Amino acid sequence: MSHPIDQIAYPGSDQYSAAELAVPGSIKLELGAEPVARATNTAYIMFQVPDLQKQKSFLQDFGLVEASQSEQTLYMRGYGADPYIYVAHQGSEAKFIGAGFVLESEEELNRASIETGKPIEDTGTPGGGRRVRLTDPDGFLVDLVFGREMTGPLDTRRDPLPANLPGKKNRVNKGVRTKLAPSAIERFGHYVLMVSDFDQSWAWYRKHLGLLPTDVLCSATGRPLLAFNRLDKGSEPADHHTVVLAGGPEVGIMHSAFETFDQDAIGQGQQFLKMKGWKHFWGIGRHILGSQIFDYWLDPHGFEVEHYADGDVFDDAHATGYHLLDRGGLWAWGNDVPDAMKPKPTLKMLIALLFGSSDKRKVLFEMKKAMDRVPRPWLK
Numbered sequence: 001m002s003h004p005i006d007q008i009a010y011p012g013s014d015q016y017s018a019a020e021l022a023v024p025g026s027i028k029l030e031l032g033a034e035p036v037a038r039a040t041n042t043a044y045i046m047f048q049v050p051d052l053q054k055q056k057s058f059l060q061d062f063g064l065v066e067a068s069q070s071e072q073t074l075y076m077r078g079y080g081a082d083p084y085i086y087v088a089h090q091g092s093e094a095k096f097i098g099a100g101f102v103l104e105s106e107e108e109l110n111r112a113s114i115e116t117g118k119p120i121e122d123t124g125t126p127g128g129g130r131r132v133r134l135t136d137p138d139g140f141l142v143d144l145v146f147g148r149e150m151t152g153p154l155d156t157r158r159d160p161l162p163a164n165l166p167g168k169k170n171r172v173n174k175g176v177r178t179k180l181a182p183s184a185i186e187r188f189g190h191y192v193l194m195v196s197d198f199d200q201s202w203a204w205y206r207k208h209l210g211l212l213p214t215d216v217l218c219s220a221t222g223r224p225l226l227a228f229n230r231l232d233k234g235s236e237p238a239d240h241h242t243v244v245l246a247g248g249p250e251v252g253i254m255h256s257a258f259e260t261f262d263q264d265a266i267g268q269g270q271q272f273l274k275m276k277g278w279k280h281f282w283g284i285g286r287h288i289l290g291s292q293i294f295d296y297w298l299d300p301h302g303f304e305v306e307h308y309a310d311g312d313v314f315d316d317a318h319a320t321g322y323h324l325l326d327r328g329g330l331w332a333w334g335n336d337v338p339d340a341m342k343p344k345p346t347l348k349m350l351i352a353l354l355f356g357s358s359d360k361r362k363v364l365f366e367m368k369k370a371m372d373r374v375p376r377p378w379l380k
C-alpha cells in the first residue's frame with residue numbers, strides 16, 4: 001500500500017522513500033476479548049545466578065535491601081512497602097526466570113485459576129500470599145499474586161529538592177547537598193523481553209495481565225515490532241510501560257528497571273556504583289517514550305538493570321501511540337545507546353535469517369534496518 005508523501009511525515013520518515021513507507025498504526029491491532037486477569041501492580045522479578053553473594057553485594061550498592069536469604073534463595077526489597085521485589089535463586093547458570101504481578105482481589109485470583117486451569121498455591125515467600133503461576137510462550141514464569149502482607153516503607157529522602165529558577169529562587173543561603181549513597185529503590189517498575197514470536201507473546205501478555213499498549217513501534221511497512229505496555233488500572237494512572245516486548249533473534253530479558261526518587265538520587269547512585277567498581281552501561285539520559293530519567297548498569301552476571309525516575313503515567317482513556325521504530329526514538333537527551341545495545345549479527349540471527357520462515361526473516365531485516373540507522377551523527 002503506498003501513501004502520498006504528505007501523509008507520511010513523522011520523525012524518521014524522511015529516511016525512507018515514499019514507496020517503502022506505511023503509516024505506523026496502519027496495521028490494526030487485534031486487542032482480543034476480556035483478559036484472564038488485570039494486574040494492578042508489579043510484585044517482583046526473578047533470576048537464577050551462580051553467585052548469590054556477589055549478586056547481593058551488587059544489589060545492595062544498586063539500592064536494594066536484603067529481605068531474607070537462605071542457602072538457595074535471596075530476597076531483596078526496596079524502600080517501598082513490598083515485602084520483596086527481587087528474587088535470586090542459586091543455580092549453575094545465570095538466567096532470567098520470570099516476574100510476579102499483583103491482582104486486586106481474591107475473586108480475580110480465582111478467576112485466573114479457573115480460566116487457565118492452573119492451581120492456586122501458597123507463595124511460601126516473605127510476605128506470604130497466594131499465586132497462580134503461568135508460563136509464557138517462551139517458557140518464562142508469570143506469577144499472578146494476591147494477599148501478600150505489605151511491610152512499612154523504609155526511611156529515605158522522599159521530598160523534592162527545592163530548585164532555583166531564573167525568576168524564582170526556592171533555595172536561599174543553602175546548597176544542594178545530597179548524600180553519596182545507593183539510589184534508594186522504591187519499587188520494581190518494568191522489564192523488557194525479547195521474544196521469539198512477537199505477535200504470539202504480545203497477545204499472550206495482553207490476555208493474561210490485561211495490558212494496554214501505550215506506544216507501539218513499527219517497521220517502515222507499518223508492522224508492529226516493539227510494544228510498550230502498561231497496566232490497566234482504570235481511571236487511576238499507571239506507568240507508561242510495565243512489560244515491553246520486542247521480536248528478535250534471541251529470547252530473553254533485555255533489562256529490568258527499578259524506580260528511584262529523582263535525578264539527584266540517580267546521579268549520586270551513579271557515583272556510588274562507580275566508586276564500588278561496578279560496570280556502567282548507559283546514561284544518565286532521558287527517554288522519549290515514557291520520559292524517564294535513566295541510568296543503566298550491568299550486574300555481576302551480565303544482566304542490564306536500570307535506575308529510573310520521573311516517568312510518565314497514563315490512565316485507561318489514553319489512546320495507543322504508533323511510531324516508526326528508530327534508535328533515536330529511545331532517548332531524548334544523553335549519549336547514544338552503547339554498542340552492546342545495538343543489533344549484532346549473532347549466529348542465532350544468521351540461522352534465523354537463513355532458515356527461518358519468510359515472515360521471521362522479514363521481521364529481523366526490518367528490525368535490523370531500523371536499529372542500524374544512525375539517529376544523531378553528531379554524537380559519534
Ligand SMILES: [Fe+2]
Nearest residue numbers: 190255257306
Ligand atoms: Fe527501561
